[in-house]
Amino acid sequence: xxxxxQSPATLSxxxxxxxxxSCRASQSISTDLAWYQQKPGQAPRLLISDAxxxxxxxxxxxxxxxxxxxxxxxxxxxxxxxxxxxxxxxRSQWPRTFGGGTKxxxx
Amino acid sequence: EVQLVESGGDLVQPGGSLRLSxxxxxFTFSSYSLNWVRQTPGKGLEWISYITPSGVTMYKADxxxxxxxxxxxxxxxxxxxxxxxxxxxDTAVYYCAKETPGEFWFESWGQGTLVTVSS
Numbered sequence: 390x391x392x393x394x395q396s397p398a399t400l401s402x403x404x405x406x407x408x409x410x411s412c413r414a415s416q417s418i419s420t421d422l423a424w425y426q427q428k429p430g431q432a433p434r435l436l437i438s439d440a441x442x443x444x445x446x447x448x449x450x451x452x453x454x455x456x457x458x459x460x461x462x463x464x465x466x467x468x469x470x471x472x473x474x475x476x477x478x479x480r481s482q483w484p485r486t487f488g489g490g491t492k493x494x495x496x
Numbered sequence: 497e498v499q500l501v502e503s504g505g506d507l508v509q510p511g512g513s514l515r516l517s518x519x520x521x522x523f524t525f526s527s528y529s530l531n532w533v534r535q536t537p538g539k540g541l542e543w544i545s546y547i548t549p550s551g552v553t554m555y556k557a558d559x560x561x562x563x564x565x566x567x568x569x570x571x572x573x574x575x576x577x578x579x580x581x582x583x584x585x586d587t588a589v590y591y592c593a594k595e596t597p598g599e600f601w602f603e604s605w606g607q608g609t610l611v612t613v614s615s
Contacts, residue, residue: 423601425541432591432605433541444603476541480600484557485531487541 391415391479395488401496408464410491412477417457421481424453424462427474437462467493498522498604500592505609512582512613518575518592518606525573529595531602532566532577534588545577582613
């Protein structure tokens, strides 16, 4: 099973700051990685697929990068609505696995 | 508009059974692969099970093999999860999720239904 590690579990920023989130895979997964955003009481929402493709409706301030084992989600300038929980997920192998999540909170 | 609405979550004793349903609308149900994904309180997401559009092929996580069964009814636009021999660690919010065709990403999710396993 491919293990995805997201660290740290919590990041604190002020609105307007740049946020960089990390996701590391236990083995190479090419670009078979997605990012999801989840707000309290809501289901996850697909943000980025194939490591760097923005999903429909994802604002341009969100960008994904990386391949192999190391991936990054960058939010160029945090808006109030971006403070949420972010998950990464791989589709390279069964079972599909998720990282443990990184919460982006207001400093 | 794509909609997925889960139901059937409840409080159940260890060893008990429950059947979850996911009613859908807004897309051609019989053309899409579907999944169940759960989220334990305060923790991350765990993929549980997958089913192809025809229902012929299914995959399950090791944690639920032999206990959970995914199924679908393309005439009712509905997805199901039969859960038997429930354990405390199955306590979670269960989501149904529709895949991006041919790409295996979870592009649409329901709002979830809470299953609590406790004596």
